[in-house]
Structures are given as C-alpha cells and as structure tokens.
Amino acid sequence: MRASSLATRLFLSATAWVVVILAITGIVLSSVYRNATERAFDRRLNLYLRTIIAEVATPDNTPEQFQSLGEPLFELPLSGWYWQIARADSEKPEIRRSRSLWDKNLPKLEEHGADLTAAGIRLGYVDGPEGQSLRMVERPVDLGIDGKYLVSVAGDATEIFDETRSFDYYLGGTFAALTIVLVLTTIFQVRFGLAPLKRISESIADIRSGRAERLEGEFPVEIAPLARETNALIDANREIVERARTHVGNLAHAIKTPLSVIVNEASARGADPFAAKVLEQADVMRDQVAHHLERARIAARLTVIGTVTEVAPAIEALRRTMEKIHRDRGIAIGIKADAQAKFRGERQDLEEMAGNLVDNACKWAASQVSIEVLVEPPAEPGAGPMLRIIVDDDGRGLSAAERAQVARRGQRLDESKPGSGLGLSIVVDLAALYGGSLSLGNAPIGGLRAELVLPAA
Numbered sequence: 001m002r003a004s005s006l007a008t009r010l011f012l013s014a015t016a017w018v019v020v021i022l023a024i025t026g027i028v029l030s031s032v033y034r035n036a037t038e039r040a041f042d043r044r045l046n047l048y049l050r051t052i053i054a055e056v057a058t059p060d061n062t063p064e065q066f067q068s069l070g071e072p073l074f075e076l077p078l079s080g081w082y083w084q085i086a087r088a089d090s091e092k093p094e095i096r097r098s099r100s101l102w103d104k105n106l107p108k109l110e111e112h113g114a115d116l117t118a119a120g121i122r123l124g125y126v127d128g129p130e131g132q133s134l135r136m137v138e139r140p141v142d143l144g145i146d147g148k149y150l151v152s153v154a155g156d157a158t159e160i161f162d163e164t165r166s167f168d169y170y171l172g173g174t175f176a177a178l179t180i181v182l183v184l185t186t187i188f189q190v191r192f193g194l195a196p197l198k199r200i201s202e203s204i205a206d207i208r209s210g211r212a213e214r215l216e217g218e219f220p221v222e223i224a225p226l227a228r229e230t231n232a233l234i235d236a237n238r239e240i241v242e243r244a245r246t247h248v249g250n251l252a253h254a255i256k257t258p259l260s261v262i263v264n265e266a267s268a269r270g271a272d273p274f275a276a277k278v279l280e281q282a283d284v285m286r287d288q289v290a291h292h293l294e295r296a297r298i299a300a301r302l303t304v305i306g307t308v309t310e311v312a313p314a315i316e317a318l319r320r321t322m323e324k325i326h327r328d329r330g331i332a333i334g335i336k337a338d339a340q341a342k343f344r345g346e347r348q349d350l351e352e353m354a355g356n357l358v359d360n361a362c363k364w365a366a367s368q369v370s371i372e373v374l375v376e377p378p379a380e381p382g383a384g385p386m387l388r389i390i391v392d393d394d395g396r397g398l399s400a401a402e403r404a405q406v407a408r409r410g411q412r413l414d415e416s417k418p419g420s421g422l423g424l425s426i427v428v429d430l431a432a433l434y435g436g437s438l439s440l441g442n443a444p445i446g447g448l449r450a451e452l453v454l455p456a457a
Helices: 006-057 158-209 224-267 273-302 311-325 347-364 400-406 423-433
Strands: 082-087 095-097 122-127 133-142 148-156 332-337 368-376 386-393 437-442 448-455
Touching: 006 082, 006 133, 006 148, 006 158, 133 158, 148 158, 158 224, 224 273, 311 332, 311 347, 311 368, 311 386, 347 368, 347 386, 347 423, 347 448, 400 437, 423 437, 423 448
Parallel strands: 332 368
Antiparallel strands: 082 095, 082 148, 122 133, 133 148, 368 386, 386 448, 437 448
16 A cells, blocks of 8 residues: 555554554553552451451450461461551550561551551552562551550562553453454455445546446445546547537538639649649648648547557558558568557557658668567656557668758658658657657668657557
C-alpha cells in the first residue's frame, strides 16, 4: 500500500486507534488487578493485626501464647512475615516480636510519612531485615491504664509483585494476539470496503484500453452515483465526438464546392496569367483545408475513450503494400515487431503516420528498409508505456540542417521524387495530437532513421 492511498490511510488510522485503545485498556486492567491484589494482601495483614490486638488486650497473655497466629511463616527466621508489639508510652520501649523477626525490629510507617486512615491504621511499603520489600500495616492501641502500644504486621511484598507481573505477562500476550487479530480484521475490512472502488478503477482502465465501453455491474449505494455519472460522461463524450465529426464533414463539403467552382472558372480562361495564379493558390488552399480538416478529424477522434490498435498486423500490412508499390526497385523491408505492442488510438491514424515514414524510407533507400517496433515502460511514476516505431533505410541520409527542413510543411529536398512535401509534417502533427513525437537521425545501416514515439495501450 502506498503512503498516499486511501487504503493506507484507513489502515493506519484504524491500527493506531486499536493500539492506543488496547494500550490504555491494558494499563487500566493492570492497575486494577494490582490494586485488587494489594487489597487482598492488606485484608490478610489486617486479620493478623486484629488477632494480635485482641491478644494484647487480653490480660495475663504472654507472647508465647500467640507466636504463630496460625501461620507457620511467623516461626521461620527471616521468612518475610513478621509481627511486632512496641510499648509507645515509655522512655525505654518494650518490644515483643515474632520468632521470624529474630533480633531485628520493624521500621515505623509514621517515620516513612504514612498517614492514619479512617480505620485508624497505617499502610505502606518498607524494607525488611534482609532488604526485601515488605507490605506493612500498623496500628496504635491505647489500653488506658495498661499503656499504649504500636502493633505492626508485615508480609513479603514479593507475592504482590509476582502476582501482578504474572498477570501483566498473560495480559500482554493476550492483547498482542488480539492486536494481530484486529489488524488482520482491519486489513480485511479495508480491502472489502474499498473493493468497489478498485473495481471501478479496473473498469475505467478496461474502458481506456478498449476492453469495455461502460462501467458495468452493481455498485454500493455510496458509489453507484459515481458509476452512473461516469457512464453519463462517457455517453456525452461520444455524442460530442459524433457531432464534431458531422460538423467536420459538413465543413469539408461546404469548402470543397466553392473551391471546385473557382478552379473550373480559372481553368476556363486558358493561358491567362491571372487564372494560373488562381489555380496555383487554389491548390494551396486545397492542401491547407485538407490538412486542417484532417487535424480536426483526428482531434475529435482522440477524445473517444478506449480505442486500441494492434501494431504488428498494421505494420505487416504496410510492408506488403510498400513492397507492391516499390517492387520495380526491389526494396527489401524487414520487420522486428513486439507481438504485444498496442497503439492507444485508431488504426487509420497509425497507418497514416507509419505509412508516411515507410514510404519515404522506400523512396530514398538503396536496397533495404528496416522497421522495429518496441514497447517502453513508463519513464516516470504515473505515466503510461510508450510505443516506439523505428524506420531505417540505407539511403544517403540527411544532414542536421536537412532534417530540420524536411519536417516543415511543404518542404522537399528533391523535386524528382513524387510527393507534396506534407508527409512528415502530417506525421509530426498527428504524433503531437496523440502526445507523441517524431525525431530524425542517422541509421546504423547508413541512411536516415525516423523514430516515432506514441502512447501504448
């Protein structure tokens, strides 16, 4: 997909939204799960905390009576699970602790900036005796005449981190798979949704190449007006061309009749110098009218979409015709043509352009004429392929100045050869109307090389 295509823009925008939404959802879910895991851990700590406070508030209880609290980890040295009771109203604090804490003390959350909650407890993370991270809860307890105490319970926070990390891992894998599925779904949706536009593009290409005349088939409601208007435009274009052809024909008849009258009247005057001048100018007018009417006819015909001509058969027909015309001179005409070459235009115009070049080559050739037909790829992005017709002869050739002269209308270098001098100028004009060109140079076989470049289908 190209960067400027509609499909690429739709795909990138949809993919970007999918990635952003999934990323935000993943972050929110991970945070929610972490908070839920933390709350469950805190409930466990609070249960131990209330149990210890209840034991502390019971008279004549000794620490040995509630060492384990039903949790063996409180018995294992430096297990990560600890409880501690510290006297808070004496200068020399009395501390009772779980066996797991050994001879270490738990830090105070108050000193770490933790505030009392509405339930009268403090919660936070602290570093344990072995440097491990602990989740800790503490509560000040006032027993009146029995004194004030600070009761603390801490658990290994690795459980929280491991649970969260494991959840993030599975969540990331699930979202990655979901992203791939959604991207593939987006690709399918973009291709499926834009398929009618692609079909219209292909249909228009078929019309331009001559394989179809109209946009056929059913289209979605959003695109149907485009197809309908395109077909209407093609029909209107054909009507305009037909009207232009009719006007050109009418103009040709309207001008030829007065010219014929002028010629007849001048011919009736015999050897009158004035009549000879009129006849001379009438011939010039005939040539000019014929030339410009032909240009108008070609220009009108060029607006017809979808006209394509096979080049090889047309060139082969020209070869047979020229061999018959010049059979008394024994000119050998060789052809090397791409069988797939197609001209984006009408056969009559191709025959007129190529025919003029081959006829000139046969007139000036000593013994042979070579014709080569090539199809060249587009010279730049967005351009179409070009058709190159190369005609070589082994005659005397032309100098640069002579080549510039013969391309002008009515210019002839040798009056002994038949012709009006309009052939090459007609080729130049017709090629220009089709967006092509004609260039003259030196042929490898010694004579003149004519290269005609035209749009290929």
